Amino acid sequence: MSDRPGSGADVIWAAGSPGLGAPADTEWEMVIGLEVHAELLTRSKLFSGSPNAFGGEPNTNIDPVCMGLPGTLPVLNRHAVELAIRVGLSLGSLVQPSVFARKNYFYPDMPKDYQISQYDRPINVGGSLELPTGKVIGIVRAHLEEDTGKTTHMGGAGRIDDAAYSLVDYNRAGVPLLEIVSYPDLRSPAEAREYVTELRSTLLAVGASDGKMEEGSLRVDANVSVRPVGAGEFGTRCEIKNVNSLRSLGRALEYEARRQIRMLSVGEPVTQQTRHWNEDTGRTSALRTKEEATDYRYFPEPDLVPLDPDPAWVERIRAELPLLPRERRHRLAGLIGEDPARVSLVTERGQDDLALAAIEAGAAPAAVLKHLEQNLADGSGELTADGLAELIGMEARGELTSNQVKDVLAEMVRTGESPATVARRAGFEAVAAGELAAVVDRIIAEHPEEWRRLCAGDGRERKKMQGFFTGQVMRATKGQANGRDVAALLADRAGS
């Protein structure tokens, strides 16, 4: 979160390349729209019965339909539709009657040499995603389509042009995808990452996807352009593909924006292109220009009937939706009187239910937030809400030192025991208030000369003697006494 740019407002980029012709003080902003492909968590493929599973031996999760064998026909997976609707409802999209279409282009890892997708009638239209900062990103659509297989180019430099041969694995062919398209509302790499993070949390929350970018179950294509700050029109955009992690997304966007700014600064126009991000070189390179773009010859898929979900079914899905990350942020923030952005760390870690229950059990909200943020970064393990509330109470009453609280909390995460149990076992038993007063009085009686010096001394002498008596009390209580309580008792006895 440390790289979050202020309030999440538009980021201003300085050209920062002296000698390149453009006024060095031109300020640019990025305009980013993202296309996120999420593999849906179904048991079987979008149009056939083979397993939707990652990591199998090549070409084992296949069947005649997903292999596009002659004569086979697709049959739509109802669960995939339900997951698509769940996501649509979570994004506030209109869930509408939709039509599948064929997107025609030749590629060896696409068994039919067309992809069944949705074109002019997607299942989800419109909607938005609210980032933790409160900024709202518009959603154009979220449509269903089938995934392709995977090609591995062997020999040469591993690219299609110079490979000796290629291997194709069709296990992924036909896996259901939801393509979620944002409006170009994002203005910085950090904001783009935040959007993907929030979208991923939402997908996970509704059980639509496992969101594993490293396994390719969540993939991001980025459309990016730059324009001088204040310009009304968008610049010419480029689409960046092959972004395989959040980190890559930030790097690729940053690189691409600088590339475009450099060009514009010397008066060179940006051409509309699809560009490939290379993780190793940290650069993007042109794949194809707009003119070379494939004409996909979309037309309605004649092997499928229009998809017209029963409104009652849609409402049932809506009613069964879990709380979304945004709703959880607002719920926790509302309860503790904080800004939603302030509590996003807790909700992102999924610890807000614990926080709410602990507050309900009487714990001070600020203390709960502090412990969750500072001491439970690695998860809350076996920790119970009651235990946490009890611990916060003990801490507030001075029964444990702050170092002891940390130790006890760590043990509670491990075992789920109550703080009293843990503290007792660790020998952290706090000295009861009455007991402590007796000890303090005894120590005063045993050291009359020192006590006189404390009571009569100047500030410095007084402080020195306070340290002496505190040390004596600590020794007598084997360190179990609360320093603040000791100081209060000494002050009381000294009549000051």
Place this chain on the structure above:
Amino acid sequence: MTAAGPALAIAAAVRGGERSATSVVEESLAAIASGAELAAFNTVTAEAALARARRIDDAVAAGEDPGCLAGVPVALKDNICTRGVATTCSSRILEGWEPPYDATVVGRLNAAGGIVVGKTNMDEFAMGSSTENSAFGPTLNPCDPARVPGGSSGGSAAAGAAAMTPVALGSDTGGSIRQPAALCGVVGMKPTYGRVSRYGLVAFASSLDQIGPITCTVADAALVYSAIAGHDPLDSTSIPEPAGDMSGALGEGVAGLRVGIVAELSGEGIDGDVSARLGAAAESLASLGAEVGEVSVPAAVYGLSAYFLIAPAEASSNLARYDGVRYGLRVPAATAADMNVATRTAGFGDEVKRRIMLGTFALSAGYYDAYYGKALKVRTLVLRDFAAAYERFDVLLAPTSPTVAFRFGERTGNPLAMYLSDACTVASNLAGHPAISVPAGSGADGLPVGVQVMAPALGEAVMFRAAAALERAQADRRPAGSGGATAGSASP
């Protein structure tokens, strides 16, 4: 009395233990062998057929009923997938490919006791009207070997006409069952779109393709239709309703039935012989009590144009998968893209390439609205005009083919002339309606003429009713013994 037909007779005899399925299949195989010069079959599955026949005989001996097609030999058009048996679509590009599954219709035929004896020749990927576009050479018309059997299900129609099999299945995208049936003098029926599962039918134009029977009689067609039709969860466009038993409809007669002759399909461009037989058919229906009139289906004249945009457009996409990567022919080349081009160049015939190009163009950016989009609108108009016609008439009548069987090579140089062969049949495909071609006598040169009975969607019963009456009227005129004896056929 209703003409029964060889399939019904065989099934009855086999079920009753009067004939063995083995002897029926042996006779069928012998007929196929002796008619080899017709080139009706691409593949004959003799061993498997005889093995199945023995199992059926065993079942009968054990007191079981093998089903309504018990022991009936069936020929399958070679675009219907058969597990472990080459399915070529009469194309080089599917060289060596054996489907790992049976088409739904094959499963249903088997379940009814039918016995597949082989795969029949066709125009490559069902694109054509003469079977001249087969990569394996044309099938000859049993009525006149110098003439085409029609197409694209030419092999299936020839197998029926030459009494090789009492039942053949074809596929009809623009008339590919009905036109060859008419040219070979047999019955050919296209069901309502969605009545018969397309699962396992190699797609030509998905929104138009339907599988249907080619038989010697209307009753046999009804029998086979009932056996193969009905909902299939593997085909999303399958109609979720039972197809029903048609046998009752066959004998109902046409008294009071309103029969409309489609003006747009019966006038211009129709040969005199064909017009004469259509007129005679209409008259005979009228004499049986039908109310016969003329009806206009104005959009039907644009049917052929719309068809030749929609079908190639879908075909251009359906045939993209033949890329040399996974199955069938592969012509090696330096890159995957070059291999793809080389494979398709070598593997597809001229007509297939022509339609792929036509369809690709029709779907291209900037042309979609003018071509494919407009064709879809015409399709809507055809539906609307048919709906209006069916407000006044129960069934419609038209020629099946504008001409009788033509000579080999007569139309191969002129694709447009060839396309006109489908002029009378495509409207039913565009509308998704059922239609059947019934033999209606012959022209001056003795070549068969077919008349087409069309009905509204799901109107198979009324369609069979009129077709059976037409067939009976025809039989009454025909001298005895001219019906084309079939292996194992019994007199009705």
